Structure formats: structure tokens, C-alpha cells
Amino acid sequence: MADTRHFTRPWRERPLEEAAHFNPAFCGELIARTLHGYSKLGPNPLPFALTFLVLPLALHPATRQALPRKANTAFASWAGENADVLSTVPDRVLRLRPVSREALLFLSQLGAIRVDKNGVSIGDKPLSLTAKPSVSTDEVDEIRRTAGLLGRWFAHQSQADAVLQATGAVLQTMGIRV
Amino acid sequence: MTLQIRAIAIYSKEGERRDVRFNLGALNVVTGASKTGKSALLDIVDYCWGRTECTVAEGEIRRGVSWFAVLFDNSGEGILVARKNPGPAVKTSDEIYFQRNVEDFPEHPDVFVKNSTADGLRARFSAILGIAENLYVPEPGATRRPLEASSGQAIFFSFQGQDEIANRRLLFHRQGEERIPQAIKDTLPYFVGAMGEDHYLKQKRYEDARRRLRTLEREFAEAKALADEASGTARSLLQEAKRVGLLPLDATADSVDDVRKLLVQAEAPRTLTYAHNDDPAADLTDLEERRRRLRTELQEIRDEIKDLQRLTREATDFEAEAREQQARLASIGLVDVGERGHEVCPLCDSHLPVPVPSVNEIRRSLAGLDRQLSAVRRDNPRLQGQIAELEAKRTTLESDLGLVQRDITTRIADNERLRVEQDQFTEQARVAGRIGYYLENAKAVSNDDGLRLQIARVRAEVTELERALDQEAMEERLTTALSLVGRDITEYAGRLQLEHGENSLRLDRKNLTVVADTVDGPLSLPQIGSGENWVGYHVAAHLALHKLFRARRRPVPAFLMLDQPSQAHYPPDRDVGEISGGEDEDQAAVARLYRLLLDYCVGQSSQMQIIVTDHVDLLIDWFRDATVERWRDGIKLVPIAWLR
DSSP states (O other), X not given: OOOSGGGGSOGGGSOHHHHHHTOHHHHHHHHHHHHHHHHHXXXXXXXXXXXXXXXXXXXXXXXXXXXXXXXXXXXXXXXHHTHHHHTTHHHHHHHHHHHHHHHHHHHHHHTSEEEETTEEEEOSSOOOTTSOOSSOOHHHHXXXXXXXXXXXXXXXXXXXXXXXXXXXXXXXXXXXXX | OOEEEEEEEEEETTSOEEEEEOOTTSXXXXXXXXTSSHHHHHHHHHHHTTOSSOOOOTTHHHXXXXXXXXXXXXXXXXXXXXXXXXXXXXXXXXXXXXEESOSSOOSSGGGOOOOXXXXXXXXXXXXXXXXXXXXXXXXXTOOXXXXXXXXXXXXXXXEEOHHHHTOSSOOSTTTTSTTHHHHHHHHHHHHTTSSOTTHXXXXXXXXXXXXXXXXXXXXXXXXXXXXXXXXXXXXXXXXHHHHTTSSOTTOOOSSHHHHHHHHHHHHSOOOOOOOOOSOHHHHHHHHHHHHHHHHHHHHHHHHHHHHHHHHHHHHHHHHHHHHHHHXXXXXXXXXXXXXXXXXXXXXXXXXOSSOOOOHHHHHHHHHHHHHHHHHHHHHHHHHHHHHHHHXXXXXXXXXXXXXXXXXXXXXXXXXXXXXXXXXXXXXXHHHHHHHHHHHHHHHHHHTHHHHHHHHHHHHHHHHHHHHHHOHHHHHHHHHHHHHHHHHHXXXXXXXXXXXXXXXXXXXXXXXXXXXXXXXXXEEEGGGSOOHHHHHHHHHHHHHHHHHHHHHTTOSSOSEEEEEOTTTTTSOGGGOOOEEOSOSSHHHHHHHHHHHHHHHHHHHTTTSOEEEEEESOEEOOHHHHHHEEEEEOTTOOSSOGGGGO
């Protein structure tokens, strides 16, 4: 099981693959897409804890396949149907915590997001997400689409607690500090 | 042609000669007292005819005589036969002198040298008599051997010894001896002319034809059996010929001849077209070697291609990975902000233990990836080209291999076909050989028409000969002859006034006796009483027989020697000498007998000579004329002077 050590090192010292795959620009973009999707449906900021779910759900191919195709799917019923998929999510959340954190920091430094006590909202210098990247792959495109979907899906849930209950309990036990 | 006796001579030991001369074709009477040698005359003739045993009685003659000689007359030709007296107590002598064409006895017996044997003598007499080759074949089942009539049997009809002429049980000379009666019975058909001169030839021809017929018939039966069997064989051979392809499958034949024709066609030599290949396996080996080589090559190329493909795949994998990374790093493109401190937390401004990667750092990574990717893209076409080249080669090799494989398959099929073909040729040759053998044998059967024709011809020959030989016809002819004899016996018996002479008389060939057919039944000689009758019937039978012989010119000596026919009336101990012939019944009977003999000779016109030795001396002119010797008052056969 890959540990989180690599992400505790400076960029240059990280293995090339991990550095590239989990580079803060990409991960930040995904979080930004979720945030943007979330923001389209309501004025509320995205709960901070949910930003840590974006990468584990969007980057893991099996989980990504299991996600609903429609944003209005009830999270509770989906979670009941996909309990086996969700069972591995806490572990990945834990391992990707440094990546998520670094992405959030990277976005914050750029002023793309604003983090306050209510959660995460779009900053004063948002990423221009409509711009077409110079190169892309199908998987990256799918991941991007999923990230946007996740934002809208989260927004559709009547209460963020339900999402967190399914996953957040874990988060809390992990002692995620915000 | 008649054979009679001119004279009988005896020679003394000193060489003196004593003749007894006879008249030809007439009655000759030698009369004389007892013990004068009258009976010896008959024995001498018998001996000189070739009899094995000299029966001349012991006594003066056997003691005093050196040679016995008889001069026969064969229609004018003098035939001299002299036999040496075996001497007292000796049965026979093998010194026989035979000479033809002589006028008279030699003066001295010195000229007598052995120049013949008894068998030779008999054979010569047979020839002289003109006894044709003949053979009496006994009825089937008889154990005795076929008997050829010869002079040996012919003479039986010419003698009637003293003890024979009055014997009621023996009609013929030597009939009392072993095997003689049967010989007389068997040769009688020949001598009476019932057989015919060419009977023997016919018999031989018949037997020969029969044998040939049997052989031919057996051959025919065998051929037929063979043919019957052969037609089955032919049909099975036909089937076989069709099976092995010597004949078309639709060839059929109904008759045996057609089958044979087809077989001839099947057996005919033909050129067999063999698929020519010195060593059919060699080609195959080459092909297999080639296939093996091609497979190895192909495997090498495949391995190479696989290696290259792995290389390509690895490059592609790398490219995909790099591309993924590139895609993810490309997100930096969304950031347009320049350099800022990354080591300070933007939220709390505290120093971050791990600085957030700077935009530039990420961009550098992206640039590095871009370079790597372009290098990969440059290499790939070369690999692809090589793979394409190898794949083209592989395709060629694969098609080559396919060709070789097809060749091999074809070759194996060819070989199989060739093998089958050769097997078939062998089979054909085998069947053709059998057909040839059959046809060779069947050829003999097929020309059985010739055989059939031959059989028909021989059968006709056999039938013809059978008809000519016909045993029944012979019996019939014999019956005829014997009935003629019987008629004459009856006549003579009548003249002799014999008892039962008034009845029909016949010669019983089976029992060799004379039978009188009376109203009470047949009476044979032994059943008839009285010595006069016995003598009379003997004489009558012989005269009758000789009459037939003469009439038919049969090869029987034309003389008859009778010894003491008067004995029934005048036994030797009642030697009365001269009698008038008319004083009493006995004299009358004797006179009747001699008169009959005399008349008989006259009646046969000198063709018959009768020599009688007796002690009666009839005082009748014709008797006196017939008397050639009178041995009384010291005159005997052997002169007293020889016995000094």
C-alpha cells in the first residue's frame, strides 16, 4: 500500500510519476471544478470536508465508474447500493489527504479559492476552467467531467451532513484537521 | 488240306527199320494177335505228335526200339517226325527230329538229330493244320485262363485207345486226365467252326476297342466334371477380374463360352502405367525437411516480431503514461499567475514544512515530459517499419509453409495412391495368372466335342465288333454244329443198330458225352448199358465230328485211330482170329461196324483215313482189302530178330 510519504517531500524529490499524476495544478483544477459545479446551484460555500472527497472519488477509476450519471441522485440510496465501493473510500481519503491539502494550498496561494470558516468558495482569481488544455487524454477528460458532476451532486443533497455521514464519520475518526 | 498218316516206322538199336504203311483216305486195318504191338501204333503216333509222355507200353518195343518215326502226309507233302525211344522206365525223351517235304523214312536213324522240342513240334503241327490264331475266352467269372486251340487239342479227336473206345464215361482221348476235358470243351467251338477263323482277331480288336472306349469315357467324364466345376470357377474368376479392374464392372456373360471369352480378354497382356517414381519417400523427406526449416525460420521471425512488438508496446505504454502525466501536468496551463512564495501557507502565513510545488516547477516537469514524448514518437516509426518488414517476411514464410504443407499432403496422398495402385497391379497380376491357368486347363475341356466324337466312333466300333463276336451267336453256331453232329450220330447209331439209336442223339458238350433224347428223358452214355453201345457211340460220335471237320475243312488231322473196336464182342482173351462176319450176332455187329468205317471213308472221298487195330479178321473181301498188316504166326511190330 502506497504511503503518503512521497507527498511529504518537496516536489523535486518526489518520484516523477507521483509528482506528475498528483501535481497540485491538476488536483487543484479538479477541486476547483467541483467547487464551480457546487457554486452553480447555490450561494453556499462548499463544505471544507467535502473538498477532501473530490480526489478519492474522481481519481479512482472503479469508484468513478460507480458514481451516478445524474446529479440529482440521492446520495443515501446510492451509498446503500455501492457500499462495497465506498468501503475503500476512507482509506484513499486518508492517503490522498496531503495531496488534497497541497492542492487547496496551491489554489489558495493563487487566489483561486477562498477558504473561510463556512467552507470553500471561489476566490478572486478563479481558474479559467473553460480553456482547453493543450494536451489531454480520455481519462483526464473523464476525471474533469466527474469532478464537475461531483460538485453538482453535492449541491443537490439536501444536507451535506448526509454525505459526510456516509464518509465523514471516517474523516472524523481520522482526525482530519481543517 | 488234310493230314493223314503214310507210315509208321521203328528203328532198332542197330539201325534196322520196320515200316507199317497205310493207305491214305481209306480204312486201314491192322489185325493181329494179342501182344503183337497193335496198340503201340496209336501210342507211337500220339508220341510223335508231341505228347509229353511216351505211352508205349513197356516190353519188347521199349526195349528193342531206338527211334519211333511217323511219316505224315499233308496233302501230298511228306512230314517226318522221329522221336527217340526214351527207353524202359523213362517217360520221355527230348530228342525230336522234324523234317518236312520228305518222301520216305531214312534207311538209318543216324540222320535223326534233335532239331525240335515237343512245344515246337506242336506249334509246327498247328501251323501245318492251319489253326488260326484263336483264343477261347472263358465266360466271365471263370478262373481258368483263356485257352488257345492248338494241334495239342486237335489230336484228341483222332485217337480212341483200347481203354477209351469202350469206356462209357470217357468219350474222347485222354478225357480222363486232369484239365483235358475242359480244354476239349473250350476248344470244341473253334474246332467245329463255331468261332470263325477271325474270331481271335475280332476278340482282340473288341477288347482293344473296349479298353479304348473305357479310357475315352473316363476322360470324357473327367473333362465333363472338370467343365462343370470349371464353369463355377470361371464365374468366380470373372467376378474377381471385375473387382481388380481387369474387366469393366458392367461386363456380364450368360454362357460359359462368353465367360471364357471375357476371361481371355481379362487375361490378355496389357501395359500397366505405373506412376514413375524411383523413391517416392525421398521427395517427401525433402519436403518435410523444408517444412521444418521454414517452421524454424518462421518461429524466429515471429519471435523477433514479438520482441519488436514488446518494444513498441513498452514505448506505447510509456507514451500513454507520459501522456497521462502530461495531461495532468497540463492543468498548469490554467494558471497564469507568476511566481510567488510557495513555502508560506496562504491561509495562515505560517512556514510550510513542505513547500507547495511552484508553477514553474510543474511547468518544467511538463516540458520534460514533452521532450520525452517527442523522442518516443520519433523512435516508434522505425520499429513499426521493422515490424512491418518482418511481418511481410512472415507472411511470405507462412505462405511458403502452406505450400510445402500442401505439397506434403499431396505427396502423401500420391504415395498412398501409388501404393494402392501398386497393390492393385499386384492383385491384377495375380488374378490374371489364375485366369491364365484356368484357361489353359479349360482348353482341354472346351474341345471335348472331339472327345465326344471319338467316343461315339469307338462305341460304334465296339458295338460292331460285339455284334460280330456275339457270344450268343457263337453259341448258336455251336448249337448248329453240334446238332449237325447229333444228326450224324443218330444216323451212324442207326446203322450200327445201337440201343436207343432210334432216338435223337446229340453230343453233350458240357459233359463230353453222347446223350439220347428219349421219351423218358435224356439218357447219357454212362446211363446206357452194354459195351457194344459204348463202342458204337464212341465211333459214331467221332465219325460225326470228323464229318463236320471235313465238311468245314477244320484244322483237325484227317485220321482216326481206333484200337480194338471189337472188344465188346471179342475181348482180347477171346481172340477168335478169323471170323466170317455173319455167323452170329456178334459177328454181324462187328461186320456192321467195319462196314460203316469203310463206307465212311469212301463217303468222305479220300478225305478221311481210319486206322483200326483189332484182333478180329473178317473173312470178307472188303475187309481183306482194307487190311494192311496181319500180325500173326510170329509176325509182330517188332521183328523177332531185333530181340536177340
